[in-house]
Structure formats: C-alpha cells, structure tokens
Amino acid sequence: MKSFNELGHIALGTALRQLAAQVSKDAENTYGKFGFAIEPKWFPVFYVLASKGADSVVNIAKEINHSHVSVSKIVKEMKAKGLIESYKSSDDSRVTLVALNDTAKAMVPQMEKQCDAIDAAMRELKEETGIDLWEAVSVVERHLRYRPISARVDGDSPEIKVVDYAPKYREAFKSLNVEWISKYWELEEPDFKALDDPEGYILNQSGVILIALEKGKPIGCCALIKQTADTFELAKMAVSPRAQGKGVGLLLGKSIVERAKIMGLKRLYLESNSVLKPALSLYEKIGFKHIKGASSPYARCDVQMELQLK
Secondary structure, three states, X not given: OOOHHHOHHHHHHHHHHHHHHHHHHHHHHHHHHOOOOOOHHHHHHHHHHHHHOEEOHHHHHHHHOOOHHXXXXXXXXXXXXXXXXXXXXXXXXXXXXXXXXXXXXXXXHHHHHHHHHHHHHHHHHHHHHOOOHHHHHHHHHHHHHHOOHHHOOOOOOOOEEEEEOOHHHHHHHHHHHHHHHHOOOOOOHHHHHHHHOHHHHOHHHOOEXXXXXXXXXXXXXEEEEEOOOOEEEEXXXXXXXXXOOOOHHHHHHHHHHHHHHHOOOOXXXXXXXXXXXXXXHHHHHOOXXXXXXXXXXXXXXXXXXXXXXX
C-alpha cells in the first residue's frame, strides 16, 4: 500500500481540514495587524451590514449562504461585544433589523484596508502558484453541490452527461450560442451581456449554467438567469449541429428543470420564436405552457412560456 502522504485525492478531506485550520489561524493574525478587532467568523455579517446599513437576519443569511441559526448566533455574539444594535422596521413592525453601531462603524476603514491587503496578497499567491484559489474553490463547490463525490464513485459514466459550468467551458458556452443564434438571427445586446461575461451576468447573480458533454467535449448548454427571488428564465439553450438527434436538448431541459426544483424555485420563464417548432415542442414536452407576458428585450422573440414548479 502507498504511504498516507502518497494518497493524493484520497486524503483530500484531511488536507482541506488542515488548510482550513491554517487559513483560520492566519486570519486571526491578519485581523490583529490591522486593528480590526472582531472574530473572523463574524466577518461576513460585519461586511454585509457595513455595505447595506441594516438588514434582517433572514436576508443576511440568504446573502452569505449561512443558516438562519448560524447568523442569529453571530448577531448575538456581536451584540454582546457592543458592535450591533437592533430595532423594528418602520415598514413592518414584525421585522427586526440589525445594524452596526457607532463603535463598529468606526472600524470600517480598518476593514477596508484589510480587504485591500488580502486581495493583493492573494493576487501574489496566484502569481506564485498559477492557481486562483477562490475561483478553484468556487468552481469545485458548485460542481459538488449537486453531484457529490459519493455519487461519482459508482463507476457509471454515460456517453453524454450534464455538468455544471466551469471557466474552461466559457468559450464553448459562447460559441454554441453564437452558432445557434446566427443560424436564424443576429446577436443582440442582451446576448453579448450573457455570453461575454457568464460568471458576472449569470452565475454571480445566483444563476446556473449547465453544459452537456459527449466524451468530455461540450455539445450543448443552457442556463437559468435570475429574474426575481423565485422566478428564473431558462435561456441560452443551444445544441451543436453535430449532436442533434441524440436527445441532448431534452436531457438539458430535464436537467435544468430538476436543478430549479432543487433550488426551490416557484416558476421558470422562457422566450423563443414561433419558427423554432422542434424547440417549442421540447419545451412543451417538459411542461412549459404558452403565456402572454411583458415585452421582450429581444427583437427575435415572439413566444413566451412558463413552467409552474410549485
């Protein structure tokens, strides 16, 4: 057998725990250098309140992707340390808002200096290692969230599979859509916003991009773009001409609907064109119904559909 240090990926859990402990300890040292006297675990809540002024525990938990219980505990700890004040919302007396008090607000300049210094340090680390640690962690987390390692060890590897977006698929996501749209129309301004910056326009706004792979090569894609908290647009679905007739569109459609259900969304919306008979038939097959909605930002769209999930 190999020695433990030679196990590589198999010992990943141990390595990540060690790295997390190292980063947490280093965070304490960094906070001390800048006179930013808070517990590192408080930082997400402190930062949100410094940015927004005041908010409810529920909204803060959603924004930083923590549980309500976790944020409530942090707020209580910060309040006990004399950093937070709370009061009833003037719009709804049932809602309690929390905000940084004057003591905490005086610490914001130190927090900003610390953020700038850490950002510079991480850029230096990227130059040294060739690895963007934040991007790597974010991409891996997104891929494991809906298909964990335990689901990947069964040896089942279908010829065509659907995976989450990663930066290496950026050009494929754009080229698949450009090829599809250009077949019938010219690209419009909203197209460029999504295709030139899929991370900023879609993923960083709580959206999703799925990529269909055949033997590891991208052959199709689709996305969920946020409209409201519980309504997302199914958009940017495209399948390579070489893969048409293999059921890729239906696989993508079913996969994106399943993802929407897991996300707890109530409604999906899409826009299309009446000349795209096969596409409309596919949407109907996975449950979309024709509706008359608001005017579209796309000149080419004359069909609107929705799927009620709840």
